[in-house]
Amino acid sequence: MNTKNLFINGKLKAAKRTYTLRSPYNDEVLADISMADEADVKEAIEGAQSAYQTMKEMPSYQRSDILTNVALILKERKEEAARLIALEAGKPIRTARGEIDRTVATYQFAAEEAKRIYGETIPMDAAPGGENRIGFTWREPLGVVVAISPFNFPFNLVAHKLGPAFAAGNTVVLKPAEQTPLSAYFIAEVFQQAGLPDGALQVITGSGKELSDVLITDPRVQKVTFTGSAAVGKIIKEKAGLRKVTLELGSNSGLIVEPDIPIDKIIPRCVEGAFAFAGQVCISLQRIYVHEAIYDEFSKRFIEQAKTLKTGDPLDETTDISAMISSREIERIESWVNEAVQQGAKVGLGGSRNESIFEPTVLLDVKEDMSVSCQETFAPVVSIVPYKELDDAIDMVNNSVYGLNVAIYTQNIMNAMHAARKFHSGGVIINDIPTFRLDHMPYGGVKESGYGREGIKYAVEEMTELKFVTIKTTF
Template sequence: MTVTTAPHAFWLAGREATGEETFEVTSPWDGRSVGSASVPTEAQVEEAVAASVAVGPAFAASPAHVRAAALDLVSRRLQERAEEFARLICAENGKPVKWARGEVGRAVAVFRIAAEEARRFNGGEAQRLDTEPTGAGRLALTRRFPRGTVLGIAPFNFPLNLCAHKVAPALAAGVPIILKPAPATPLSALLLGELLAETDLPAGSWSVLPVPNDRMPALVQDERLPVISFTGSDRVGYAIRASVPHKRCTLELGGNGAAVVLADYAAEDRLDWAAGRIAVFSNYQGGQSCIGVQRVVADAAVYDRLVPKVVAAVEALATGDPADEATDVGPMISEDAAQRVESWVDEAVRAGAQVLTGGKREGTSYAPTVLADVPDDVTLAREEAFGPVLTVRRAADESAAFAAVNDSKYGLQAGVFTSDLQAAFRAHRALEVGGVIIGDVPTYRADQMPYGGVKRSGEGREGVRFAMEDYTYERVMVLTGLDL
């Protein structure tokens, strides 16, 4: 990845701008400079917010084909520049380049799906009211309208695709958006701005503002930004919710994803499949995925055969330089993050947990780790690890396994390895999560499906159409004097 010496401009109401200060973006892998970004001044942030409010009515009324064409263009241009984006994600985030390519591919799909949804969203729903005598000659027509400008706050772990999941649905619905990328990884979002600037979207309909986190509360509190879409920790998410209880908040927060392996999955090839998927998706971004596998709950009938397979598959993962095509597991986002994981593992070991593999840190990198016999009351068992650490436990039967999954303050997604259709439906009914993935890990996500959690994992749903619904509200019109 070529380092750009001039600071990256930000995007103010659809045009390039620079502020008075800059900050450096460094590689988590080796600490080298990846580039620098210009920081908007307070006056420039005010200009972006004011522009979004001013354009709101016209943008909401814009033809669907105009918005769809813009989103199609961004999707195509992302595909054309896919390798450039992947290398930038790899550099600023430390994500292995093969996973970075996958992220870009998903963002391509998000904008394409948003273009499709723009064409069919808000078609309106008619409802006869003459089912009651007082409604004779009346018809209700319901359509959706923007709540107002969205403040999109994105995390570092998917610096392109989770920005896409905020920007694309907003633009598809005719809703202005101000995007705040993560300070550790702003460059992918700023490069995305280049593609948005190639469209005919109106000035003010979008801005990308890399403001520091200490200035985020002022944006959150701004009454002109009635919708907040936040992805990040449950601590920050619920602090936002508490500070603006009158606003519409979509909160995509943490998880400690569980993979359940039931007794019917006992065939050797099935256990091999489960072990391989668990190993990869407990570690694939340095474990920094809210739906990564953190817990394995295996039926006692398969536990003793499954665990050695998981350990062997974890040990087979290649660690190292994320720019190397062979690397499976790169660094964590910072040394502080790696030290936190180290401290949690050390606490668990002192309390009696057994390290089956891994358990070592070197700088920002933490070795892929598997732990057994983890006590229920240690931090690692109760919180989101957000690192390359996996715990394994034995369950007496299906009911005990499902109870173990539910024994958590989080409820984002769960994976259940079973070939029993009835067990799948029982899991769907019993598990207190936003998504149940049958035959695979909890890490599976299709970008068009509803995505979100329960309990401390958040509220609201992403997935393009579902985010569009969160950004808008239903308004009914009653027509009177009709001959129905």
Template sequence: MTIHSPYDNNELARVACADNEDALRAISSAQSAFARYRHQPSKDRARLLQDTARLVESRQESFACTISMETGKPITAARKEVRRCINTLNLAAEEAIRLVGETIRFDSFEGGEQRVGYYEHVPLGVVVAITPFNDPLNLAAHKLGPALAAGNTVVLKPSQQAPLSALQLVRALVDCGLEPGKVNVLTGYARDFGNTMVGHKDVAMVTYTGGEASAEVIAKNAGIKKLAMELGANSPVIVMDDCDIERAVEACVSGSYSAVGQNCIGVQRIYVHRNVYDTFRAKFVRQTRQLKVGDPLLDDTDLGPMIHEREAIRIENWVKEAVHSGANLLVGGVRNGACYHPTALDNVAQDQNLTCHEAFGPVVSLYPFDSVDNAIALANQADYAIHGAVFTSNINTAHKVSRELDVAGVMVNDSTDYRLDAMPFGGARRGSMGREGVRFAIKEMTQTKVMCINLAN
């Protein structure tokens, strides 16, 4: 299959298309490698990840250019993703030697007085990892790093739209001494081998980041095995009238349009207190108009193309539907091929796609509110969420919103798209299917094993 640049449609590379036989070979390879390396010392696993982090750092401009060319992400944002990948690998290396259990007090119950023991965390086995296009390098690192740190082996399926960054990362692992069979990569179309890959009896876990429709197919076909899924969001922000408006506007503009809005924790709905609504809206529109759309390889580009023209057309249609139903177009609404200009609306009806579903594009909706309780109720209407945010100078308000927003993380005086790679990360409500964040992902990718010794005689 040919990988094209979403910006100018130039051919970037050709990659193999796997089939069911390839999937079976990959799983067999991973299973054999797990049998060989499951008891490998943690220092060796840590060293591989540390060495790979250093090698990625030495090649960071090459990695950034690959990300930018295959996804359309602006080069400045691509460089940031490479730095995050390096951090993710180093975190995984550190956690590889911190993965410890505890002793158990068997004498806490009658009959256990002569027993001692402990539990430890042991690897699951073969992990199937499926990654999306929007952070093609760092999200691959978030699967591979914890899996290898824990002692598992992996079958990796990178996004069909953007597989090159993941392939480049695996090449770095190989260059640093990755043992044969530990990581096996299947590129191509998931429809050709996906069910075989996720449903195989020798696969212990499937970890997936992507859309809900594919998640349902995976869950249906996986059978009895561990699943971890991050399925996107519809992120709300609440802006109180006592906040630093300039700071709130700057953070919300960045959070709305970073990565062309193709970000599962990007800002999608902004609820602004009526006392400052007009001021916030005017400043937000003014800053949005200043953003530059164009060639992602240029340092001064703020927004490149979406991953494919059909995605830009989808956003264009959603915006037109909202305007037709009474919404006000404040800025943007312009499409040039796969490039969709940063767009903001207000007066968007609650039943519109832009409100009800994950937009995953450079469009945001603004709403005024009178009471914080009303804002929280509106923010919680989405069926799934990862992060929410509140801008306020009142600590009591910050605590109230953090307690009552039905999300997995609340950012106070920050955009919803802030993420530290060390923190727990995942969905809430319908999207709650395990946690990423290196230490937490490692726990998902292991199981406890108890040893109990009877000292009676």
């Protein structure tokens, strides 16, 4: 059987233990994956620390060249990379190709930002005692960055950590999700081929529970960047101490649909936002609030459109929705849907599983305190709820422990800006779904959706330290 070893200091290293990686769709064995232990993690951190000086002193154009090479190589190997995503994550192949396209763009953005890490001059004489002084700033890399990534975008969310880290001159110890290690090893190979110095990227696979303490608390680690659940994010924050931390956590993204919107123009997009990659997206459309004047028509058309989605093998070119990541997750969402029905919700579509696939599910008559509404479903389940007044809908969207992306469809610019002001979230999307994201825009949340921002320019700022210098020009 194919065994994937740890990637430490530019070489493959066998671990004492392995685990079997299986396809979430058909349980096919994909590989044996090395399980790192504490000694492996410390070796990786030590190697990253040793490589840091090389990365820090590397001219920005050389860091840019490496990132450009990564984008070019990944573009050439697009089909191979997309197939890996389909196999280990169960993402439909067409969707997986889209992820690789975005990943290429993300590394291209990182290559550009490597050359745009600016400082500024400070008018020292703005304060008494500042006469005859020049003040200015520059940004310096932090050092060793620990990146902990999720399963749902195993290439692009890793790129949002590696890209800005290397653009700024840091080194990275990457801990991918247990279900998607193949993508991490693939990108490590690509970076090595692109010219990244050995030790600048370390890949450690295995149990997050076993490895998190040493990864997060080692004194040589200067920053932790994590994408995942709010529960794990809180633990990381507690353990990280004074280290810099970026937390991209959960959401139950809400959308408001005002009555002035032509329904036929937005239904396909809303269905896409709710069910793409089986809803396993941080900003998946989970709650739709529709004005009562168009609620019945919207719900009817939404369900009709959702019925056209095809479920099946992720490698089938016609598949829209495939397996959820694990049977445990299917059992969880199945119990939440059943609980909602017992509490009075109605199933407009779906509501059940088909082996490794949970059917696209539309719930009606959902109350705000039901798990399918107030928690993150991370599944192909969406609720449609009527409202009377716009402010009522805004209040319902805001009535959440999360605050990542929210959205509103309206042709009234005053209503749009009113909602944008009132929403308590990291991002507001007007006239599109909350699932919309481009890889250079600032992205991040408030409340239990975390803090810090991704989007390469903004992530570079998070992965650097501002240094101030002043010169007295006369004695």
